Amino acid sequence: MRNSASLTRRSALSLAATAGFLAAAGPPVAASAAGRPVSMPATVDSALSGLRSIAPGAGIKRVYKDVFTALSFLDMLLVTDPAGVPKLITATAGDTNQFQVCDAATGKQEFVANTPAGEKISSRLLWDPAKGAIYAGCGGELLRWTFAGRKLVSLGQVAPKATFVSGLALGPAGKIWGGSYPNGITWTWDPGARRFTSFTAFDEVTDYVRAIGIWKGTVFAGTGSRNPHIVSFAQATPQKRTVIPLPSAGRTGFVHRIIVRGDKLFVFAEDTDNETRCFVYDPVTRRWGTEQRSASYAFAEGTGTTTWRIAKSSLVLTDTATMKDQVLCPVDMGLTRSVLVLGDRIMVAGNHAGKPVTAAYSVKSAKETRRVSPKVSRGSFAIQSLIGSDHGLLYFGGYQGKGLASLDPGTDTRWQSPGTEGISQIEHLMQYDRNRLYAGSYGSAKLYSFDRRQINEGDAAFDHITTLRDPYMQSRPFAWTAAAGKVLAGTVPEYGLRGGALVIIDPVKNELETVLNKFIPEQSIVGLTGYGDIAYGTTSGRGGYGVDDHPGDACVFAYNARTGRTVWTSYIKGHRDLYSPILIAGVLYVATINGLLALEPAKGKLQETLAVRNRTARPGYQSARALRIPGTSKIVHSSGDIVLLIDVKERTRSVLGKTGFGTQIGVMSGGRLFISYQNNHLAELHLGPAPQ
Structure with a gap:
């Protein structure tokens, strides 16, 4: 590992479906001069698509539940209950076990609950000692928990x-x-x-x-x-x-x-x-x-002008009038979260080696006197990214989760990377060769390669290639492909900015080669696929959080990775986000939230719109996804809970699933189809209809 610093910042994505299913290294480098842009109308014929509807698939074949679990904390807070007993309150990332209470001295778990609204805790925890109450933000609501009531309730919007x-x-x-x-x-x-x-x-x-x-x-x-x-x-x-x-x-x-x-x-x-x-x-x-x-967020409540806090990895007493520190002793924790003063005893809570810990320190003896690992329940995370592989494993990342996970669907054997390698939420990943994967981590757009032959060697299996935040101000790597012997990644910029980057990596040296920052002005790169020397890409008008969407049309582009030149850029009128370029039989297909667009790959001219739904929505990062079933003319398309199988040669469409499905799809080389289901689970779907 070259760099293990991590940063996690995330707000929820949303897609507003308005209609139901109808009948689916170095300094910044300027982008190469693009081919002449063309604008194409995205027309829809009266029959929507001209695709013949056939019998739906047989549905779910098997569900693998809670495939990404971890202990990832948004916050920890040390308080005393009405009897004066120290307690540890945790806000845990994920969709389950989000709010927990443990005895800080013994580590025994005393309370665990999910949020009442189904949203995720978003704020740090706040303690009101007069009322014995803990407050937390959750989505757009305020939650409260009290020692008297022992129930997590929403106070409203x-x-x-x-x-x-x-x-x-x-x-x-x-x-x-x-x-x-x-x-x-x-x-x-x-x-x-x-x-x-x-x-x-x-x-x-x-x-x-x-x-x-x-x-x-x-x-x-x-x-x-x-x-x-x-x-x-x-x-x-x-x-x-x-x-x-x-x-x-x-x-x-x-x-x-x-x-x-x-x-x-x-x-x-x-x-x-x-x-x-x-x-x-x-x-x-x-x-x-x-x-x-070298300050930490961990401060005890102050008395007058003095307060205990963590600074320079030590427990110090700070006089806020003079800003002078008196060091008590070192604190052996990877990340400190909270400090509580109990007379001569100082308690500190934090994370060490990816696990929660509480420790007590004596002011008189100036040393640690007790250390406990609280019994905190693991959380289950929504699936954020997913791919299939040619060696039978599914690989994926979790929303608000850290690191890489895999599943063998034949044996249900599961694996997750250690929590120390620095990878945060994986936005997307790809298999490069039989043993190597590439993954992009949010935030700061950290790019990694993973060698599965070193899976039992911990951090040694991961190579941190680059971090794109400084100086390129990129945040989310949502696209990967390979072309002309290069690996390419496409990104979404940091908060408050528009304009993604096209990143070129040398897979032989496993090093950053070129960054084409703001490759498509004002747009994020959310889809890539490579064929020979050419990488085809798609964009979205959605920039980083906290900035208005780009009002113009999204585009499809072709980039020659051997010559380093853009072949063409085609802006598709009426579409503000486009996804998942796929080349089949001389036709380039890209996904929209309503279906597929067919383009001529030599110049990017729009040939046909295969619309299977009729919706409008704010542009997103992964509001739709499509993958080809290997060796066939069939494309799996998922958006807005509904999964379709579209055969572009036979001109047919069928429904594979209608409720609870995400846009994270994995297809094995043999054609098995897996998709995120009810956020936290994976489902294998039948591609064919139920037997009569």
């Missing part, structure tokens, strides 16, 4: 259009302040009146408020993803606002967290080098102080 809640802070009289997405809305929850109040947006470019800190009646809100800054206002007059610029702020990024201790604000935000730093702000003098380069 925080703001009318909110889909993501973050930045929780406790104000006077138990009022909760928070931030949300979209439109960068701040809001409050009054537990006495049981009422939410939301306030107007800060400005036109702020989509997120991810951080909230409260100091002596003043609220400080951190924004993103464009022009990140702080907005302050008195709690009594939230519409009267003051903008506080960040020191060395990047053009895009976030204020991730604001921690208030004494008369100092510890502000975690991204700088001009796209690195998250801790900046210290003095609200009395209204000046920025010394940057804390």
Whole structure:
């Protein structure tokens, strides 16, 4: 491994289906001069497609449940229950076991629950000691759990259009302040009146408020993803606002967290080098102080001007008046999350070697006195990416999960990579040869190769090729292919930006060769396939989160990977996202959310629209996917829960499944079809109709 740093940031994708099923290294490099763009009308004939409907498939052959499980924590929080006993509260990534309570001293699990709305916890945890309550954001709602009631309940929608809640802070009289997405809305929850109040947006470019800190009646809100800054206002007059610029702020990024201790604000935000730093702000003098380069989010509640926190991998007592640290002892944890002071005893919670841990430290003896591994239940993750292989295994990544997983559908044998190699959520992957796979990880667009012959060697099986965030500002690798002896990847940019990259890798040296940044201006590259020297690609007008979609048409392009020149670029009128290019019998097919488009591969001229549905939706990253059944003229198409089999030679279509299916498809060389099902499971589908 060359680099093991990881970053996980993710908000949910959505597809609004409006109609039902009808009858389915180095500096940035400029892109090569493209062939002359052509715009083609995407017409639909009166019969929609001219495809003959035949008997549906026999349905599901077998379901493999919960194929990607892991312990991946969004947050940990140490608190004391009403009896004064320390407890560990965890927010676990995934779709199951999302909220858990353990005894911090013994590690015994005392409570576990899924979120009531079926959404995922999105915020850090907030503790109200006066009410014995824990609060968390979940989708666009606020959740609460109390030691008295021991039930995770939703308090309701925080703001009318909110889909993501973050930045929780406790104000006077138990009022909760928070931030949300979209439109960068701040809001409050009054537990006495049981009422939410939301306030107007800060400005036109702020989509997120991810951080909230409260100091002596003043609220400080951190924004993103464009022009990140702080907005302050008195709690009594939230519409009267003051903008506080960040020191060395990047053009895009976030204020991730604001921690208030004494008369100092510890502000975690991204700088001009796209690195998250801790900046210290003095609200009395209204000046920025010394940057804390090795600070952690883990702070205990302060007493006066002193607070215990984790800095430089040590437990330190900080005097916020002088900003001097008194080091107690080292803390042997890979990632610290929470600090709790219990007299002479300091408790710290975090992760070590991919597992949760709590440890106790004595102030008197200045050393660790106890360490416990809490009994936390693993979470089950939605399938984010999936491929089949020619050696009989399925490979996949999990939404909010870390690393690579595989399944042998013949024996149900499962494997997951260790949690230390640095791979976060895998957006897409491909098999390059019999033993090598390539995978793209969100965020920062980290590209890896994996050698399955070294599967038992842990990190040694993975080679980190490159990270595309700096200087290319790319985030999500959604496309892979091989052409002209090269490996190519296509990406979606970072938050607040538009314009993906086409990445060229030398598979012999396993090194980055070229990055064609913003290859198709304003568009993300979400589909690739290679035939000989030519790589065909498709784009989407959806950029990084927090930026408006590109209003123009999406395109299909042909790129010669041997000569490094673009052959042609064809913009398809009326389509803002296109997926999964496939070449069959001299025709290039690409997927839409409504079916397939047929293009002439030499110049990209649109020949035919094979529309099997009639819907409109915001452009996405993987709102549709199509794969060829090897050796046939049949294409599996999945979008909006429905899976179809389209035979482009015989001009037929059949329904393989109608409910609960995703767009993550894997096809084996022998023709077996696997697809994500009900988010967390894999289903094998029959391709033919049920026997009569």
